[in-house]
Amino acid sequence: MSDNHGTDVSVAEHGDTPEFPLPPHHHRITDTDPKAAKRAERQVAAMFGLSALCTIGFVVAYVAIPTDTFIALGPIGIVQLSNLVLGLTFGLAILLIGLGAIQWAKKLMADEEIIGERHPLGSPKEDQDAALAEFQTGLAESGFVERKIVRRTLIGALALFPIPLIVVLKDMGPLPVDSLNHTIWRKGSRIVVDVTGKPLRPEDLAIGTLVSASPEDLDKIQELEGNQNARAKASIILVRMRPSDIKSQQSPEGQTWDYQGILAFSKICTHVGCPIALYQQRQHSLLCPCHQSTFDLADGGKVIFGPAARHMPQLPITIDSEGYLVAQSDFQEPVGPSFWERG
Amino acid sequence: MSLIVKEAGKAISRADERAPISSLAKANLRKIFPDHWSFMLGEIALYSFIILLLTGVYLTIWFKPSMIEVPYHGSYAPLDGIPMSEAYASALNISFDVRGGLLIRQIHHWAALFFMAAMIVHMFRIFFTGAFRKPRELNWVIGGSMIMIGLLEGFAGYSLPDDLLSGVGVRIVAGIIESIPVVGTYLMFFIFGGQFPGSDFIPRLYTFHVLLVPGILLALVGLHLVLIFYHKHTQYPGPGRTNTNVVGYPLFPVYTAKAGGFFFVVFGVTVLIASIVTINPIWAYGPYVPDQVTAGSQPDWYIGFLDGMLRAIPPGWETVIWGHTISWNIFVPGLVMPGVLFTLLLGYPFIEAWVTGDTREHHLLDRPRNAPTRTALGVMAITFYGILVLNGANDIIAQMTSIPFNYITWFTRVGIVVFPPLAFVATRRFCLGLQRRDRDLLLHGRESGQVLRLPHGEFIEIHTPISDTEKAVILSKVDVPVIEAPPATDENGVVTPGLKGRRRRAKWSRFYFGDNVAKPSAAEIEAAAHHAHEEHDHEVEELTEGGKDIPARLTD
Incomplete structure (x- = not known):
């Protein structure tokens, strides 16, 4: 028993014979009947032959079928014909090679199990000793142990050298500064419907409706200047409910942030930032499709279900001199998911 | 020598002048791999x-x-x-x-x-x-x-x-x-x-x-x-x-x-x-x-x-x-x-x-049954994982079953704590039960369903011994000894070194193997076979003329 066999549990060790021998080998029909063997041979050849035909079929289909032909295919639905035929021919060409090879192995190749011995995996003891001795010699020749100052400065240098590799990563992106705290909403920014860009008047919104909206200025920002970034924070939803249904708002004492029952909230979930637009009108609740955080818009946007920890930020709104809905100011708190510096 | 072998020989010898191809081929061409369907997963x-x-x-x-x-x-x-x-x-x-x-x-x-x-x-x-x-x-x-x-x-x-x-x-x-x-x-x-x-x-x-x-x-x-x-x-x-x-x-x-x-x-x-x-x-x-979303957002599984x-x-x-x-x-x-x-x-x-x-x-x-605690831990982990996967599709399930997603989420919040331990206990019991069955099979063979009435009125059921293949599989079990905690002090009253750690390990060892059903020893198997023979075999043999034909067959 070698050294690495620590516990004395009885188990077959190297060189033991098994208590039960390998059962006798049974011949297959293809081993005993030449006819059966011949049949198996024909099966294998047929599969390989069919595979070759399928490959030719693939090339024909590639040339013959344009990508813009679609066909209805029963329960599968409408499919791109090119994709279907190319896939079927190519798939069968490959599959038949595999099936042929396996059939060949199973029916015709020798199927008698062979017993091989396992050998101890580790190096023999004398090799271990020799290796250690070599290492010792090398170590002594290098002077790594005695020359402390060399060793220590080397360790220090090696510990420091990755710093530039990390420092250079600093310019992967700008520092956050306070960019997450603001959106492009300003005092007087008109609220426009996000698909049409049309500014909204209070009378455009019936009680019970929800509209996705954005600031008018958004379209003026070019894409390269961060239109998407601005959109990702400034999107809002407008809902209108009976003023008597509103239980609370986020506005401080003495201010109103709604306009005649029209409330504006950030569209970006305070959990991990999915845009929200599923509105259950009767309960005035807003549901995030990603993780089901649910917010009560009639009660200051507070969380009533799901993993979000904070209410949906409310945007203070009013109307301008021409009667269009506008923001009173930017959001009074950062929108979207929490972050360390949020406070 | 066929043409293929001749050509292969030539190619190998050319390669051999540059790298030890033949030695590699000799060692590995006929390397043996065991066969089982589960080896195909990897x-x-x-x-x-x-x-x-x-x-x-x-x-x-x-x-x-x-x-x-x-x-x-x-x-x-x-x-x-x-x-x-x-x-x-x-x-x-x-x-x-x-x-x-x-x-x-x-x-x-x-x-x-x-x-x-x-x-x-x-x-x-x-x-x-x-x-x-x-x-x-x-x-x-x-x-x-x-x-x-x-x-x-x-x-x-x-x-x-x-x-x-x-x-x-x-x-x-x-x-x-x-x-x-x-x-x-x-x-x-x-x-x-x-x-x-x-x-x-x-x-x-x-x-x-x-x-x-x-x-x-x-x-x-x-x-x-x-x-x-x-x-x-x-x-x-x-x-x-x-x-x-x-x-x-x-x-x-x-x-x-x-x-x-x-x-x-x-x-x-x-x-x-x-x-x-x-x-x-x-x-x-x-x-x-960035301001749009699809309903029923699902990641890959x-x-x-x-x-x-x-x-x-x-x-x-x-x-x-x-x-x-x-x-x-x-x-x-x-x-x-x-x-x-x-x-x-x-x-x-x-x-x-x-x-x-x-x-x-x-x-x-x-065999999974022979490591009941490991198997139970595995099933526990799969249960934990499975509940989370289900909850990841709570909106889809809600849509299909019209159970509100809130209920499914609550089911998860409770289930994630309750079900994995239940799965652990059930799996462990199940494994131990299988171990007992293995022991019975070794000692008494398999119930054949053939019941005999002996001349003096006793009913017995004939047990058929299991095959060598089954025996080999069951006997592959290794009885792992439970590590015992050492006494707190030795005979001279000296506190055992590392007592706390060794006790902890003994506790874990008992948790893993304490309930295992010991594999019967060769002597026990021998004794059981002998006992069965003593008891009934000669009578059964007489009745059935060497066990060829069973006269009194009852189904229950």
């Missing part, structure tokens, strides 16, 4: 990976990893003129204007789903049969790492087309990164090149997906295979099989044909599925716009458990302390939990080795 993973590399190269020919906005003017009419990123436009181009492009995209996506599924089921096989034990601990760690890396790689892959569905997924990941205390915001800004979504993420993710991660995976796959080759494959217990031999078929020709053929089968089936079943129809989702955990957190898990916000509701399920799970997973072989104090090499696989 093969499926390997072959799916090769398919991914192959099809991935094709996709890079046409895909443009750029977030520059362009108007779309390709063949897909519903999106004509719509502004979108070049990435999305080129993914549409692959799907509609490159002949066979959609097929390659779909093969790539299906292969990714199979890759993850095969790796995970393969891991179950390794776990439940104890194949991770010495000397294969490192291969377990490599395999577990590949699952973790594969998960990231899959996420990166399906995020690249920049469609509305995957874009929301990226937004979620950005939110998860932001939740990391202290450095989260900075990390997010560095990864995205500024605020979300920015215009750097897709190009960066592309390099990550096609170069960095595949390189790492390829290296790990190589190492994994080299170790399998070097260790030689494990085998299931059975007649002729011991811990020191390997019984099976030679690499050449049987395994060359079988495993090589199986690669073509896996590839062929993947292609057929890809040609028939649509996967990830990005054109239906539309381009990503292997991300589902993380999403399920995010969804299960009750409201309000956030702390503001000294002006800083800690989002436990995101940080814990999104990063801490997967971190802990993968640490436990990768560390398991070492935990079990510590408990058993076992330093032997294991090449003969365990």
Whole structure:
């Protein structure tokens, strides 16, 4: 028993014979009947032959079928014909090679199990000793142990050298500064419907409706200047409910942030930032499709279900001199998911 | 000597003048591999990976990893003129204007789903049969790492087309990164090149997906295979099989044909599925716009458990302390939990080795019943994982069953605590029951269902002895001794050194093996056989004229 066999549990060790021998080998029909063997041979050849035909079929289909032909295919639905035929021919060409090879192995190749011995995996003891001795010699020749100052400065240098590799990563992106705290909403920014860009008047919104909206200025920002970034924070939803249904708002004492029952909230979930637009009108609740955080818009946007920890930020709104809905100011708190510096 | 052999001989001898090819071939051409269907699971993973590399190269020919906005003017009419990123436009181009492009995209996506599924089921096989034990601990760690890396790689892959569905997924990941205390915001800004979504993420993710991660995976796959080759494959217990031999078929020709053929089968089936079943129809989702979302947003299945955990957190898990916000509701399920799970997973072989104090090499696989605590821990983990996967689809389930999603979420919140321990206890009892049955089979044989009435009126049931194959399998069980705690002090009243640690280990050892049913000794089996013979055999033989014909047959 070698050294690495620590516990004395009885188990077959190297060189033991098994208590039960390998059962006798049974011949297959293809081993005993030449006819059966011949049949198996024909099966294998047929599969390989069919595979070759399928490959030719693939090339024909590639040339013959344009990508813009679609066909209805029963329960599968409408499919791109090119994709279907190319896939079927190519798939069968490959599959038949595999099936042929396996059939060949199973029916015709020798199927008698062979017993091989396992050998101890580790190096023999004398090799271990020799290796250690070599290492010792090398170590002594290098002077790594005695020359402390060399060793220590080397360790220090090696510990420091990755710093530039990390420092250079600093310019992967700008520092956050306070960019997450603001959106492009300003005092007087008109609220426009996000698909049409049309500014909204209070009378455009019936009680019970929800509209996705954005600031008018958004379209003026070019894409390269961060239109998407601005959109990702400034999107809002407008809902209108009976003023008597509103239980609370986020506005401080003495201010109103709604306009005649029209409330504006950030569209970006305070959990991990999915845009929200599923509105259950009767309960005035807003549901995030990603993780089901649910917010009560009639009660200051507070969380009533799901993993979000904070209410949906409310945007203070009013109307301008021409009667269009506008923001009173930017959001009074950062929108979207929490972050360390949020406070 | 046939022509093939002659030519091969010539080629080898030319090669041999440059490298020791013959020595390699001599040692390995007839290397023996054991046979079992469950050994194909890892093969499926390997072959799916090769398919991914192959099809991935094709996709890079046409895909443009750029977030520059362009108007779309390709063949897909519903999106004509719509502004979108070049990435999305080129993914549409692959799907509609490159002949066979959609097929390659779909093969790539299906292969990714199979890759993850095969790796995970393969891991179950390794776990439940104890194949991770010495000397294969490192291969377990490599395999577990590949699952973790594969998960990231899959996420990166399906995020690249920049469609509305995957874009929301990226937004979620950005939110998860932001939740990391202290450095989260900075990390997010560095990864995205500024605020979300920015215009750097897709190009960066592309390099990550096609170069960095595949390189790492390829290296790990190589190492994994080299170790399998070097260790030689494990085998299931059975007649002729011991811990020191390997019984099976030679690499050449049987395994060359079988495993090589199986690669073509896996590839062929993947292609057929890809040609028939649509996967990830990005054109239906539309381009990503940060203020839009699709209802029923679902990640690919292997991300589902993380999403399920995010969804299960009750409201309000956030702390503001000294002006800083800690989002436990995101940080814990999104990063801490997967971190802990993968640490436990990768560390398991070492935990079990510590408990058993076992330093032997294991090449003969365990039957799951013979390691009841391990098996129960595995089933417990699968239950935990399964509940999370279900909760990751709570909106879909709610839609299909009209059970409100709130109930499903509450079921998860409670179930995640209640069901895994129940699964543990039930599995453990089940395994111990099977051990008792094995013992009975060895000692008394199998109930034949044939009941005899003896001349003096007694009814007996005839037991038929089990076959040698069954005996060999049952007797492969190794009775692991429970480590006992030492007495607190020795006979001289000296406190035993390391008492606390040794007691803890004894407790764990008892937890693992304390209830195991001991395998009957050879003497017990002999005595039982003798006893049965003494009791009835001569009477039965008389009645049945040597047991050929049973006269009194009762069914019950």
